[in-house]
Amino acid sequence: xxxxxxHGRGGQGAVTSAELLATAAINKGKYAQAFPSFGPERxxxxxxxxxxxxxxxxxTRTMIYQPDVVLVLDPSILRLVDVAAGxxxxxxxxxxxxxSGAELQKELGIGNKFASVNATxxxxxxxxxxxxxxxxIGALLKMKEFVTIDDMIxxxxxxxxxxxxxxxxxxxxxxxxxxxxxxxxxxxxKAVPA
Numbered sequence: 001x002x003x004x005x006x007h008g009r010g011g012q013g014a015v016t017s018a019e020l021l022a023t024a025a026i027n028k029g030k031y032a033q034a035f036p037s038f039g040p041e042r043x044x045x046x047x048x049x050x051x052x053x054x055x056x057x058x059x060t061r062t063m064i065y066q067p068d069v070v071l072v073l074d075p076s077i078l079r080l081v082d083v084a085a086g087x088x089x090x091x092x093x094x095x096x097x098x099x100s101g102a103e104l105q106k107e108l109g110i111g112n113k114f115a116s117v118n119a120t121x122x123x124x125x126x127x128x129x130x131x132x133x134x135x136x137i138g139a140l141l142k143m144k145e146f147v148t149i150d151d152m153i154x155x156x157x158x159x160x161x162x163x164x165x166x167x168x169x170x171x172x173x174x175x176x177x178x179x180x181x182x183x184x185x186x187x188x189x190k191a192v193p194a
Contacts, residue, residue: 001054002146003064007083008073011043013133016159017071018049021137023155024147025053033058046080053146071140072096073119073132084110090183094139096120096132101181111187115143115180119170122177126170127163134160134167138174149175 004021008014015036022032033052050064066086072078072095083093094115095104101114117139119132126135134156141149152171157164 001052001058002069002144003067004051004053004069004071004140004144005064005067005083006049006051006071006073007077007081008047008049008133009043009077010045010047012047012073013131014047014049014071014073017073017133017137018051020134020152020155020159021051021140021147022053023158024151027154028147028151030055030146031058033061037063046077048081067091069094069140069144071136073136078104078108084108084112087112092143094136094143094178096136096139100179102184105181105184105187109187111184113143113180113183115139115178117174117178119174122170122173126173127166135170135174138171138176139178141171142175142178143180 006014006018018034022034025032031054035050037048052058066088068088068091070083070087070093072083075097092113096119097104097116098118099116101116104116105114119135120130122135123130123132156167160167
């Protein structure tokens with residue numbers, strides 16, 4: 001089973017990202033769960049979404065406490081939330097950032113494998129809006145391909161209609177522009193053993 005925790009802000013599409021990925025996985029014959037965790041927060045407040053994908057039925061119905069992957073849609077979340085909390089030792093953190101994965105490892109003191117892409121820049125150039133959810137799906141799939149880019153086309157088309165092509169373009173650009181740093185054992189990791 002793959003467990004993913006998504007961090008973003010209200011209105012940025014973290015919940016939508018989880019739903020789109022779950023739909024693609026289900027369309028491919030897998031089992032999936034996607035659900036949010038937020039209270040009465042307003043637009044712009046931190047939001048967490050969860051995604052599980054498995055080849056067999058998923059019986060667990062709890063939040064994800066030890067994710068395989070953490071996806072961060074807004075870099076300002078890194079200062080507000082411990083995104084590495086519970087991350088498995090071999091887990092991956094994928095961040096929307098202009099900084100490289102290696103720079104983020106050092107700055108945050110997290111030794112896990114880090115991937116980064118400037119999703120805000122890509123979204124602005126392709127969509128004209130700083131909404132990074134579809135862009136970050138591309139970065140996620142570069143690091144952990146449990147569905148393919150082609151698998152995302154139908155869910156994007158159904159969800160976004162006439163603007164689906166722009167979102168597919170952001171997905172593909174992010175996939176190609178994502179950089180990553182392997183785990184750095186010299187950095188004391190906050191991750192927990194798997």
